[in-house]
Amino acid sequence: MRRLRLLVAIVVGAMAALASGAAPAADTNIAVAANFTEPAREIARLFESRTGHKAILSFGATGQFYVQITQAAPFQVFLSADRSTAKKLVDDGLAVADSVFTYAVGRIVVFSKDSDLVMGEQTLRDAAFNKIAIANPETAPYGAAAVEAMKSLGVYDKLSGKIVQGSNISQAFQFVDTGNAEIGFVALSQVIGRPGGSRWIVPANLYTSIRQDAVLLKNGAGNAAARDFIAFLKGPDAAAVIERFGYATK
Numbered sequence: 001m002r003r004l005r006l007l008v009a010i011v012v013g014a015m016a017a018l019a020s021g022a023a024p025a026a027d028t029n030i031a032v033a034a035n036f037t038e039p040a041r042e043i044a045r046l047f048e049s050r051t052g053h054k055a056i057l058s059f060g061a062t063g064q065f066y067v068q069i070t071q072a073a074p075f076q077v078f079l080s081a082d083r084s085t086a087k088k089l090v091d092d093g094l095a096v097a098d099s100v101f102t103y104a105v106g107r108i109v110v111f112s113k114d115s116d117l118v119m120g121e122q123t124l125r126d127a128a129f130n131k132i133a134i135a136n137p138e139t140a141p142y143g144a145a146a147v148e149a150m151k152s153l154g155v156y157d158k159l160s161g162k163i164v165q166g167s168n169i170s171q172a173f174q175f176v177d178t179g180n181a182e183i184g185f186v187a188l189s190q191v192i193g194r195p196g197g198s199r200w201i202v203p204a205n206l207y208t209s210i211r212q213d214a215v216l217l218k219n220g221a222g223n224a225a226a227r228d229f230i231a232f233l234k235g236p237d238a239a240a241v242i243e244r245f246g247y248a249t250k
Contacts, residue, residue, distance in 0.1 A: 025052035028225035029074055031065045032057050033081030033212065034135075034168035035106055035142055035187040039245040040079065046241070047232045053225035061168035063139030069094055069217065076220025077229055079103065079212065081169075082141040086213035099216035103233050104247040106210035107188040108145050110200045111176055117183060118198035124155045132162050133175035133184030141210055142169040146185035148207040188246035212247075 032040045037059050044055040062081040069075055069089060078095070080086045083102070089095035112118045117129065135143030143165065150156040164180065166172035169187050176184040191199055214233055220226030232238055239249050 025054070026223060026225035027054045027056055028076045028220060028223055028229055029056050029058070030077040030079065030226075030229065031069070031073070031075040032059050032079045033062050033065075034059050034140070034170040035081055035189060036079055036104065036212070037170060039104075039189060039241050039247070042241050043233065043238050046237050047229055050237070051225075051228055051232065053228055055225070055229055059168075059170065061136065061139040062141055063136075064167070074219065076217050076223050076226035077214065078217055079214045079233075081106070081210065081212050083211045083213045086215040089215060089217065093218070095215040095217050096221055099230055100213055101234065102211045102250070103214045103238075104212045104242050104249060106142065106212055106247055107204065108142060108149065108185050108202045108207065108210070109188045109191055110183060110202060111173075111186045111191050111197060112183040112199070113176065113179070113197045114182065115196060115198050118200050120200050121153055123183070123200070124150065124153060124159065127155070127158055127162065129182040130162060131164050131175075131181035131183075132159055133164050133166060133172040133181035133186075135169040135172045135185075136165045136167055140166075140168050141212075142185070142187055143172070145207040145210055149185070149202050152206040192246040 040057055044057055048054050062085050065078060066085050078086065086100050090097045090100060110118055117123065134146040137143035137147045147156065150159055164175055166175055172184050173186045173190045175181040188201060214230065216226060216230050242249055
């Protein structure tokens with residue numbers, strides 16, 4: 001009898017949920033620019049706790065994700081490290097046009113684990129190091145910003161022979177963190193909460209603003225979790241995380 005009452009309660013609960021229009025929990029596959037790794041993980045945890053949906057995150061270089069999406073990779077949302085790639089996907093007919101928005105504005109930092117090495121732009125002018133890490137400027141907007149900043153300072157030619165490239169900003173940071181490069185251009189979000197070392201936040205006027213756009217891909221147009229993630233990313237909970245990691249949201 002007790003078992004029967006339990007079964008009835010479960011059925012009644014399910015019917016009530018259907019009657020109220022509650023959407024069942026779902027998964028969504030999200031491609032995330034490598035610089036946004038830690039904020040995205042925290043936002044995904046909040047998203048799941050608030051909605052019941054699960055965001056399955058993949059991290060990499062924006063240019064590489066573009067190629068994968070054009071080759072039918074099963075992503076439903078794309079968090080780019082620039083503005084142009086999201087627009088290109090819309091132009092290609094692979095993304096929903098009115099879903100594009102800027103979710104974060106990034107900053108680059110010259111960082112070293114050596115607490116005495118980075119002393120502002122003069123460190124780049126002196127070039128008293130063997131290797132400087134950047135992300136691949138052909139596929140990673142943070143790498144393109146690093147090259148632009150060096151050219152703005154007039155030091156690119158002097159430093160070009162010392163550059164080691166990571167496939168994305170996470171690998172560039174790893175080169176510095178493991179000592180394979182004494183210094184590197186990394187994302188502010190990667191070091192904002194890290195004690196020790198030395199750093200210089202590169203003035204924003206030395207490179208084109210890194211406005212990062214998100215877009216709902218056509219694969220995700222019919223997926224409730226994908227649509228809800230885009231909405232959540234625009235909301236105050238996500239904005240608080242984004243700002244805490246050193247990004248602006250406008």
